[in-house]
Amino acid sequence: MARKRTVAAAQLGPIALSESRASVVARLCALLAEARARGATFVVFPELALTTFFPRYVFEDEAELDRFYEGSLPGPDAAPLFEAAREAGIGFYLGFAERVEEAGRIRRFNTAITVDAAGRVIGRYRKVHLPGHAEPQPGRAFQHLEKRYFEPGNLGFPVFEGLGGKMGMLICNDRRWPEAYRVMGLQDVELVCLGYNTPLDHADHEEINVLSGFHNALSMQAGAYQNATWVIGAAKGGREEGSLMLAESCIIAPSGQIVAQATTMEDELVCATIDLDMGRPYKETFFDFARHREPEAYRLIVERKGPGPMLGAKSASEA
Numbered sequence: 001m002a003r004k005r006t007v008a009a010a011q012l013g014p015i016a017l018s019e020s021r022a023s024v025v026a027r028l029c030a031l032l033a034e035a036r037a038r039g040a041t042f043v044v045f046p047e048l049a050l051t052t053f054f055p056r057y058v059f060e061d062e063a064e065l066d067r068f069y070e071g072s073l074p075g076p077d078a079a080p081l082f083e084a085a086r087e088a089g090i091g092f093y094l095g096f097a098e099r100v101e102e103a104g105r106i107r108r109f110n111t112a113i114t115v116d117a118a119g120r121v122i123g124r125y126r127k128v129h130l131p132g133h134a135e136p137q138p139g140r141a142f143q144h145l146e147k148r149y150f151e152p153g154n155l156g157f158p159v160f161e162g163l164g165g166k167m168g169m170l171i172c173n174d175r176r177w178p179e180a181y182r183v184m185g186l187q188d189v190e191l192v193c194l195g196y197n198t199p200l201d202h203a204d205h206e207e208i209n210v211l212s213g214f215h216n217a218l219s220m221q222a223g224a225y226q227n228a229t230w231v232i233g234a235a236k237g238g239r240e241e242g243s244l245m246l247a248e249s250c251i252i253a254p255s256g257q258i259v260a261q262a263t264t265m266e267d268e269l270v271c272a273t274i275d276l277d278m279g280r281p282y283k284e285t286f287f288d289f290a291r292h293r294e295p296e297a298y299r300l301i302v303e304r305k306g307p308g309p310m311l312g313a314k315s316a317s318e319a
């Protein structure tokens, strides 16, 4: 029997540096209301969905930086979203900057939570792959200082029960790393939710920047197909404080097909009815991991961080 669910990517347009959380939360609630009207029972909001993408700035003053963070859960300003979702019986994924004290020290993560239709937090994920730099880079119009403002996530890539299936989460740059999807694929994930903030000037090479949309879709389509899972990607896009960011939020099937995509760079709800059983035929045939994978051959993936010497390299004389 099919496990059909109507889900949505809730794309956000720009969030101004001066925009209050209350104002942003009102926008999230409007998208949630539209999701309710269109019959969706789960909504994916973007990465760092409560504030402007603040890693584009250099903050020397810690108090000024901390303005952009929440505790382990979003603060009171976000309460209207949690209440509206619970009242509507809609679950959601929400990205935010998390500042917590653990073992006596302050830790900062780029975090996402999944909240079920009853308002319970059923998943927490902290972004593992932090792009950009720890130190400001000379000559950049906009910095990308996630390595300065966050630690790599320490929760792994959890998969948990949700929507009557198996759900997992990524955040932005994670979607470019096949290992991230595969760790969830090895937990039989059926729906991967992710938010992103993707500046179009990130790379120092314009021949790469012009392919941002292609690389965005390629990364998520490949992750979906190679792990026979649905992927929902929700962008914060548009020109945000001068920085043009990719939109193109989309919903991708286990076949790798894009079944719905945003057409604006503003607040836009992208809806689709998905069948959580769609990945099953792939997992029973050529992506039957237990039958086909050869972990012994993949050791380098875990043992090495960066490229190293060729294995079993024979010198010309030995060949």
Ligand code: ING
Pocket: 131, 171, 172, 173, 174, 176, 196, 197, 198, 199, 202, 203, 212
């Ligand atoms: N943003 C970007 C992303 O991975 C980036 C950074 C852009 C990396 C373009 C590579 C190419 O979509 C975040 N926040 O990770």
